[in-house]
Amino acid sequence: MNTVMKDEGEIEETDEQVILEEYKIWKKNAPFMYDTMITHVLEWPSLTVEWASTRECSPNSDYSFQTLLLGTNTGNAEQDLLLQAKVKVPMEQSLISGKIYLDNTKDVGGIGLLSKTDNKIEITARVNHEKEVLRARAMPKQDYLIATKSPNSFVYIYDLRKYSSKSAVSPNLILTGHSKEGKGLAWFTSKQGMLASAAHDNIINIWDISQGNTSPLRTYFGHENGIEDLVINENGVLASVGNDKKIMLWDHRQELPTHVIEAHSREITSADFNNASPYILATGSKDKTIGIWDLRNLSLKSASFSNHKDIVTSVKWAPYTGNLLASASNDRRVMIWDLTNIGRAQSDEEAEDGPPELVFIHGGHTSYVSDIAWNPNEDLTLASVAEDNILQVWQVSNSIFNY
Template sequence: MSKRSADEEKLAGPLKGGDRPDAMEMDDKPNDMGEFEDEFEDEFESEDEIIEAGVDGRPDAEREAEEAAMDVDSGPGTFIVGRTKLDPGQTLSPDPTTYRMLHNLSTPWPCLSFDIVRDGLGDNRSVYPATMYTVSGTQADYSKANDNALLVMKFSGLSKMDGEDGESSDEEDEDEDADPILESKSIPLTSTTNRVRVHQTPSQDPSRPPTTLTATMTESTQVLIHDITPHLASFDTPGTLITPQQSKPVCTIRAHKSEGYAVDWSSRHPAGKLLTGDNDGLIYVTTRTDGGGFVTDTRPFQGHTSSVEDIQWSPVEDSVFASASSDGTVRIWDVRSKSRSPALSMQISATDVNVISWSGKTTHLLASGADDGEWAVWDLRQWKPKPGGGSKPGKADAVASFNYHKEQITSVEWHPTDDSIVAVAAGDNTVTLWDLAVELDDEESKDTAGVQDVPPQLLFVHYQKLAKELHWHPQIPGALVATGEEFSVFRTISV
């Protein structure tokens, strides 16, 4: 594979590409504290022009004066984020009336993979300012590889938009207007992070928090498992010091001979069962023992003819998982198989399949995203083994497919409680929200006749520079966290 060509545009491809980002504007030595940037503070002091979506690129005053002079009521056209080209020096400014919450934050180095940590603050919460916990791995410049770290972070003071949800008390207004706070604990790494995932094991003592583990796939080919329980606890216990021993990996998996980007913990194995896939097309299973250690089965699952780009356990089957590959296939496996070969193999794209998401609500549905910008939904009940077997993958028909994005899909995820809502990130600098329950009737066709090539299922478009990965917050309904050049934490009024 030639996925690390120095000629490739920095950060332009999906996370699998592994290109190192250029250093961001910052002090030479990264520290543990990232910086929140409020989207609506007066932070734009450059000469770059900022325009609103739907505007033709000229300053509002100039455009409005011309329209008044010509006595025209209609604008020059519809601006479509990710499709309409900006002129040099122009950037997009979000419409604050379309968000319930919106905050941006930056870290010392780009964090192009992250995961959200479930907390003890309650489910289905809608109180502002919001608090959430995440873990992310950095991708430092090659010349500063030793600056890499696993960042355990607490975001607090995440206020709602001004005027959202009606009136509130003066005390609530004061709290909601407070600046967001980012706290972080840094675990040193000697290699960049390709992907990181979190797993929690419930404590047998109800008064104690769960054990929180992370699995970090690194460029070094090693997979590192850390126990970040003390790091999370330290945020709420002032004066707590993290010892060097607590920041060391509790396990280092050395089974892979090439680096990888596919990793997933099983939600159905509380102790901890981990899948990891690499660029050689090999998949390994690592299981936590009763004694708290980890054992990796050295017999890999084989079948893909190219790199394994993403992997996910079934949300309902203890032994079943799906994998996506740059060979254009999705394959379904059973860890009980003695042959270590896939039970089902389906060719779903002529390009790399970068990401998959298995619906947790309608568990026969699987979403996928590919290099050609198409994302699709598949009904696994329609996937059948080929008569007589054989190693050649079968062909599958999608339940729904969308080619709205014109660059590679870098992340896709089902809403945790609404089985018709899907979030998608793409290399065209956008995060899009989709409602698969929407159908276009004749009346709606008339209303959208002037907007070409925009599916009616498209709910929302959020601008995210170099969008790479996104996750719904499982305990704050409708809240999304996405990462690229920086983090975005937002909730729209449409979801």
Template sequence: MNFLFEEQLINYTENSRLWQENSQYFYDIVIQQKIGRALTTQWFDKSGSTQKIIVGEDRSQNGRYLSIYETDFNQDQIFELEGNKLFRTYFEIKLDSEVHRIRIRPDNPLIIACILDTGEAKIINILNPSQLDQEGYSMTSLKGHTNEGYGINWNHKKKGLLATCAYDKKILIWDTNLYGNELEPISSYNDHSAGVEDVEWNPHDPNSFGSVADDQTLKIFDTRTKTHTLNIIAHKEEVNSLSFSPFYPNLIVTGSSDKCVALWDIRNTSTRLHSLLQHQDKIFQVSFSPNDPNLIASSGDDKKILIWDTSQIGDEQQGRDADIGPPELIFTHSGNLQVIREFDWHPTIPYCFTSVDDNHVNLVWKLKPDVIKDESEKGFFNILKQSFSEK
């Protein structure tokens, strides 16, 4: 795999320069781009040598945008230190408000949901990527929240079903298959006592979703009922993110302002399965790998993305390794220079990410395979896998 690097007027500290100088030993790909302030990013195109990513940008006086960039993974080894030659604008839409989070519809990548700093959500249907004016797309407004929000997620089983959440303490469910310039929610949940930070559908169950909030709880809902079916006091401070395992239907990970990443089996919530402890500040995002059942990534206020291998929970460490961190912490990404608001695992390319930070940097990076230890058949998850198969 090729090693790519691009920089445009990015201010480096001494630590980040050290990372830059040594990154070729750990990464196959590093592509950096200076953009507007971005809180969200996701892979848009998932195959081929030309990859596309989508970000929500605040370009200050130049406006707010939903932008799609494309870049190539098939070039020779390049260290491009000036300009944006490795990124090309594929599509962009100017919006009235800042984009807090973007989610691409799983069954149709040309349909994009985003939630804005006003709490309003938008459904953007790209009709013609070659046209950047109103003829190139249609837009539907989802007006129901009365405060800003970050959580938005598509149902993987029921096409067009969308969940949103916001600081108005509400979770709203939308049927985006309905027609109109504006849609009303088809159901509303008001179970949290504080702002709701994140919501996610269970990829294994079309009727189930989870949410986390500033009331320190993780709640599980069933759309066939009027209230939550499970309530867990999950952390000591605000819970900012949750992720369902794509491999095990009862496994969830949460991340909190208390600096802890927590693993849960929702069949038995009397105690956590495990606490992953190494972050030095608030955690804003947690996410299971789509390719490996053992891997979890987390990011936050400490400007790092940590990659965890849960198969190594319980391993003994000696000497220098014991000083670095717990055995399940297998890599620390330090390429982003400020608070990392969001990252996204590539759905088909192992160990490949896109991430954005408060330094106005969009980063695409892929770890060398030998950096990730392949020990998925031992320890914690091997036991857990047997437990799930017996149920």
């Protein structure tokens, strides 16, 4: 039997052809799948994305203006930046259909890359940052105060009220306590000014920046390997996940974790607490699966989803309902899951499209998806960023499902 071997270049070319064909199919169907679809080319890829809670609109306006927090990853080719962007989002009650965002681009299926002169997304602040922005998160209720993570192990605090295009902005505080980089970063909602960080040095630090202190208020040890993500629920319970494949739950008043769970077969990359129920936690892993956990019964997973074909890079619950979870992956997909469909009977034809919990697949990216964020002001609207410099803002069509 003869075996035909393909060289690496030929395999890569075949992969690129498959990606291009999948993207063309997505573009052809996109006008039927989205009420709003904005694609914007960033100068450099962003590893992080988050919506601000603010929403500005004038009476009788067809649009609202909302804010995204981004960062650059220049690979040391240029000065890295913390970015703030203004997004022009169609109003739900507007006579101007969001489909205009699809039809004006004059590309296959009506969807293409917007020109740099298009005003649907505009970068409004560029703040010098020490190396790439691994993660940027705004303080709740004071979203002009931004915490960022950098490969140099520091946590930076910026006050964007001081931003001016004519002068450089330096961080207000540089928080110390880590010896390695990491992306875990979360604000407490129960205590204004308290911030937690986790990194590849296996530790968690907590600071209270309201006092201007740059050294940790508390430091926690427990993980046996690097920590990849950290989230905090409304009751102040911390959940950390990492390369030791474990979830650890922490009461910040105690030195040791309250629970340690062997959660996945490979490293855990991300976690998020449900906004409607602080007891429900989602995790994403390099094992390509998503786990759903109930803190009241941690003896087993409440559910597990396995439709991604590559590493799960981010999991995020919708802010306005406890049912919907979004997940991003290196398979270039963002998937939306509806937990009310768990266990729902399916026909054979329906099962071919995926499990009943999988209600939507966003296929608009052609590279690894680094981060995702639900818009807190608009139903079924997300932002997603990928390694090929693409930022997308998209709203699932109400004709598909209506919450």
